Amino acid sequence: MLTIMSDNIELTENDFTEDRYARLRLITWWEQERIRDATIMVVGAGAIGNELIKDLALLGVGRILVVDMDSIENSNLTRSVLFRAKDVGRFKAEVAAERAIEMNPDIKAKALTLNIIDDIGLGVFRRVSLVLGGLDNREARLAINQSCYKVNKPWIDGAIEVLNGFARVFTPPDGACYECTMTEIDWKLINKRKSCALLTNEQMAEGKIPTTPTSSAVIAGVQVQEMLKLLHSDRNLPTLAGKCYVFNGLTHDSYVVEYQRKPDCMSHDTYESISEMPWSVHSLTLAELVRDVKTDLGENAVVDFDRDFASDAVCSCGERKELFAPIHSLRAENILCHKCGATMNFERFHSLDGTEAFLDKTAGEIGVPPLHIVSGRVGTTSKHYEFSADEAEIFSDFNQGGQRQ
Ligand SMILES: [Zn+2]
Numbered sequence: 001m002l003t004i005m006s007d008n009i010e011l012t013e014n015d016f017t018e019d020r021y022a023r024l025r026l027i028t029w030w031e032q033e034r035i036r037d038a039t040i041m042v043v044g045a046g047a048i049g050n051e052l053i054k055d056l057a058l059l060g061v062g063r064i065l066v067v068d069m070d071s072i073e074n075s076n077l078t079r080s081v082l083f084r085a086k087d088v089g090r091f092k093a094e095v096a097a098e099r100a101i102e103m104n105p106d107i108k109a110k111a112l113t114l115n116i117i118d119d120i121g122l123g124v125f126r127r128v129s130l131v132l133g134g135l136d137n138r139e140a141r142l143a144i145n146q147s148c149y150k151v152n153k154p155w156i157d158g159a160i161e162v163l164n165g166f167a168r169v170f171t172p173p174d175g176a177c178y179e180c181t182m183t184e185i186d187w188k189l190i191n192k193r194k195s196c197a198l199l200t201n202e203q204m205a206e207g208k209i210p211t212t213p214t215s216s217a218v219i220a221g222v223q224v225q226e227m228l229k230l231l232h233s234d235r236n237l238p239t240l241a242g243k244c245y246v247f248n249g250l251t252h253d254s255y256v257v258e259y260q261r262k263p264d265c266m267s268h269d270t271y272e273s274i275s276e277m278p279w280s281v282h283s284l285t286l287a288e289l290v291r292d293v294k295t296d297l298g299e300n301a302v303v304d305f306d307r308d309f310a311s312d313a314v315c316s317c318g319e320r321k322e323l324f325a326p327i328h329s330l331r332a333e334n335i336l337c338h339k340c341g342a343t344m345n346f347e348r349f350h351s352l353d354g355t356e357a358f359l360d361k362t363a364g365e366i367g368v369p370p371l372h373i374v375s376g377r378v379g380t381t382s383k384h385y386e387f388s389a390d391e392a393e394i395f396s397d398f399n400q401g402g403q404r405q
């Protein structure tokens with residue numbers, strides 16, 4: 001005969017009507033409302049991202065933003081609990097967001113099929129509770145790290161390789177950041193990628209790392225546990241802030257290393273105050289942007305961007321063409337001369353003083369992402385301005401915009 005329950009547990013009617021989160025509420029420091037009110041951005045919907053999103057949905061995280069620009073391939077199916085064979089060819093972010101809502105209809109999830117480095121404005125980072133990374137490259141980690149420090153948001157990085165992995169937590173404005181942890185080898189690899197920038201898509205696909213659904217589950221689990229502790233930061237729980245949890249999947253040894261903050265690190269720039277402007281990147285021209293900043297700061301003010309943009313490409317054969325895109329987003333084919341086949345040179349800029357020839361373009365037309373933050377500068381004094389009219393574009397499907405700094 002099958003024994004369903006032990007003799008000393010008596011089930012009452014209450015046990016069958018308890019709400020979905022009843023067992024979580026039994027945790028002494030747990031406050032389900034905080035988890036419900038959180039807005040979490042998950043960057044990368046691959047092996048780690050699938051596990052992260054699954055956990056967030058189960059836990060009832062109120063709003064999940066999923067950022068990933070790739071499509072699902074057959075080889076993803078061995079490591080992605082949210083994807084099915086019929087999803088192959090669809091965008092990872094969209095499918096992951098759909099499945100999260102299926103798992104838990106209490107939550108909202110939104111897919112942003114965009115590139116984290118070029119397409120996600122700083123105001124998006126500013127409106128989330130924290131960022132979870134499920135990435136496979138250093139350049140994206142560096143970009144997230146700089147954005148999170150600028151708007152003072154914690155981020156939790158995860159990485160896996162075969163059976164191993166690690167998870168680490170960065171909590172601006174203090175402590176070591178991701179850049180502080182980078183070694184000379186990391187920089188060499190990143191610079192190599194940058195110097196032969198303009199890689200073809202085939203070249204970018206190289207260097208894929210073997211991963212498993214087991215190590216991604218371990219590491220994502222640690223990341224989400226760290227997130228839960230950060231959401232209950234007043235409960236004095238120990239966290240991995242400024243530290244790395246290292247998991248060896250061959251021996252199942254694990255240990256924690258502490259990072260040192262580098263005083264000369266370039267990524268610790270935190271914006272002190274941010275002015276919300278009634279600007280949209282889709283309608284504000286660069287001329288209007290320069291005008292508004294000069295009105296606020298004086299005639300000598302310039303507008304600074306936190307990234308380089310390409311303006312014109314010029315070929316030795318005399319051919320010219322407009323690029324107007326972030327340098328990072330350019331590919332080899334973008335600067336190929338259609339007339340003679342040579343590689344064209346291009347002009348770059350990261351600030352505006354009002355004398356530029358292309359001020360009739362909107363901020364969006366040169367590649368400034370929606371809800372981004374730009375700086376006005378006079379001498380060494382800077383002020384920061386947000387394209388706040390773009391908020392609805394990113395957060396419209398959510399009940400509210402989430403907490404701000
Ligand atoms: Zn640093």
Ligand SMILES: [Zn+2]
Binds near residue numbers: 316319339340341
């Ligand atoms: Zn040419």
